[in-house]
Amino acid sequence: MLALRKTRAGTGVSLVSTSFCGPGPGRGEVEVAVQAAGICGSDLHAVAWDPSYGFMEPLLPLTLGHEFAGTVTATGEGVSRVVTGDRVVCSPTLTCGRCEGCRQGRPSACEARQIVGLHRDGGFAERVRVPESVLHRLPAAIGFERAALAEPLSIAVNAVNVAEVAAGDRVLVLGPGPIGLACAFVAQERGAKVLLAGLRDAARLRIAREMGIEAVVDLAERPLDAALQTSFGGRCDRVIEATGVAASVGQGLQALRPEGIFVAAGIHAAPCDLDLSRLVREKKQLRGAHDTTPAAFAEAISLLERRGDALAHLITHTLPLSRGEEAFALARDGAAMKVLLHPEPLGGQTT
Numbered sequence: 268m269l270a271l272r273k274t275r276a277g278t279g280v281s282l283v284s285t286s287f288c289g290p291g292p293g294r295g296e297v298e299v300a301v302q303a304a305g306i307c308g309s310d311l312h313a314v315a316w317d318p319s320y321g322f323m324e325p326l327l328p329l330t331l332g333h334e335f336a337g338t339v340t341a342t343g344e345g346v347s348r349v350v351t352g353d354r355v356v357c358s359p360t361l362t363c364g365r366c367e368g369c370r371q372g373r374p375s376a377c378e379a380r381q382i383v384g385l386h387r388d389g390g391f392a393e394r395v396r397v398p399e400s401v402l403h404r405l406p407a408a409i410g411f412e413r414a415a416l417a418e419p420l421s422i423a424v425n426a427v428n429v430a431e432v433a434a435g436d437r438v439l440v441l442g443p444g445p446i447g448l449a450c451a452f453v454a455q456e457r458g459a460k461v462l463l464a465g466l467r468d469a470a471r472l473r474i475a476r477e478m479g480i481e482a483v484v485d486l487a488e489r490p491l492d493a494a495l496q497t498s499f500g501g502r503c504d505r506v507i508e509a510t511g512v513a514a515s516v517g518q519g520l521q522a523l524r525p526e527g528i529f530v531a532a533g534i535h536a537a538p539c540d541l542d543l544s545r546l547v548r549e550k551k552q553l554r555g556a557h558d559t560t561p562a563a564f565a566e567a568i569s570l571l572e573r574r575g576d577a578l579a580h581l582i583t584h585t586l587p588l589s590r591g592e593e594a595f596a597l598a599r600d601g602a603a604m605k606v607l608l609h610p611e612p613l614g615g616q617t618t
Contacts, residue, residue: 269611270392271591273313274328276321280314282591285330287396292343296396299355302411303585304390305334306598306606307419308444308511308534313385314595317536326386332608333359333383335390336405336414346399354405356414357390358421358564359383361398375558391588393610403564406572412582413575415607418559420578421567423449426532426556427457428563430505434458437503439495441519443471443483445581445605446532447509451480452578454507456570462498464491470602477580495522507532507556513539525549532556581605 274281292298310331313320323329336356339349349355361381362369368376383389383397405414423446432438436459440451443465451463462482463475472483484494495502504527506519511533517540523529529551546553559567571578583604586594588611598606 268393269588270330270388271332271588271608272328272330272391273323276316276324276327278314278316280331280591280595282589285392287394292341292346292396294344295346295398295400296343297339297346297349297355297399297402298341298394298396299335299337299357299390299402300340300394301332301335301337301390301392301610303336303415304332304608304610305415305419306594306608307334308446309333309382309385311595311598312534319534319536323385329385330388330390330392330395331384332389332391332395333357333385334415334418335395336411336417337390337395339402340394342399348399349402349404354411354414355402356405356417356568357383357397357401358403358418358559358561359389359401360558361386361401375560380558391591391608391610393588403568406568409568409571409575412585412607413571413579416578416581416605417564417567417571419445419605420449420453420570421559421564422446422532423453424563424566424570425559426450426507426509426530427453428560429554429556430454430507430528430530432457432459432505436460436505437499438462438505438507439464439503439519439522441506441508441515442510442512442533443468443475444509447507448475448478448480448581448604449578450507450509450532451475452478453570454505455480456574459505460499462494462503464494468601471604474580474583474604478577491518491522503527506530509533511535513537517541520546520551520553523551525551528552528554530554530556582607585609587611
């Protein structure tokens with residue numbers, strides 16, 4: 268079968284022909300025919316071989332892709348929650364169930380946490396074998412392409428939860444990429460008043476408007492202070508940073524009212540300088556949001572079921588897996604939002 272794999276340390280990704288080890292899924296495993304898979308920022312970091320992704324080196328070669336949905340084609344011994352023919356979506360976090368975090372009901376704090384597509388083969392392939400625990404059955408109303416949005420949408424739900432966003436809150440979201448736009452959407456669904464800010468992001472801000480985000484600003488055209496004054500009458504109650512750009516952290520903290528909550532949800536390649544004295548004196552809270560939770564994933568599926576038409580605007584490009592390198596180039600382009608891959612057989616081969 269055709270697969271998009273990280274074959275070696277360093278930059279790049281390879282489209283290769285590969286096959287499964289063994290005749291069928293192992294105990295507790297499920298084989299899924301992938302129908303749609305989204306390219307995530309984590310995939311881009313892995314392909315660029317950013318320093319924080321060196322953990323992958325001893326695991327290579329490895330098939331990337333953790334935002335995927337498909338149909339169950341085979342089940343291993345002991346599988347009981349899904350059967351052949353079920354339509355499923357992947358929530359890719361694997362936990363040990365034994366460490367302190369797991370015992371306390373905090374699976375995202377698992378000391379042995381692994382991610383499908385980063386620690387073991389993922390969904391940029393015609394078929395994938397994964398533990399039953401990461402699969403969720405899809406409601407009939409959700410198609411495969413929209414289902415591939417469930418994982419990134421759940422990341423946004425978790426970030427909004429960490430920010431404790433409630434109805435009536437004034438929320439600034441920095442960064443109109445897929446996660447930032449989803450954060451703005453989720454916060455607005457909860458009754459918050461939202462301002463989404465980007466920098467030279469006209470195409471993405473246009474998508475935000477199509478999704479129903481009521482207030483957006485391009486900081487190349489208008490200062491943030493002026494936009495805050497127009498939208499909120501001053502500083503905001505919550506800031507969710509989804510840029511991954513160090514300078515935006517200080518900018519967001521300045522926009523936050525005293526005793527407000529700032530949530531960093533972007534992955535940063537460089538450290539940032541903070542005015543901690545001001546942070547302390549104004550009693551602001553700085554929090555990090557990463558990964559998701561079972562409750563957030565369930566809420567994401569519910570949102571896709573109720574508001575799928577609006578969320579579908581996140582999908583800007585769909586390409587066959589054979590054009591994977593082109594798809595990654597699009598995903599790096601600021602004009603693209605969510606790029607999906609459709610796996611296909613290689614010469615009719617299905618193993």
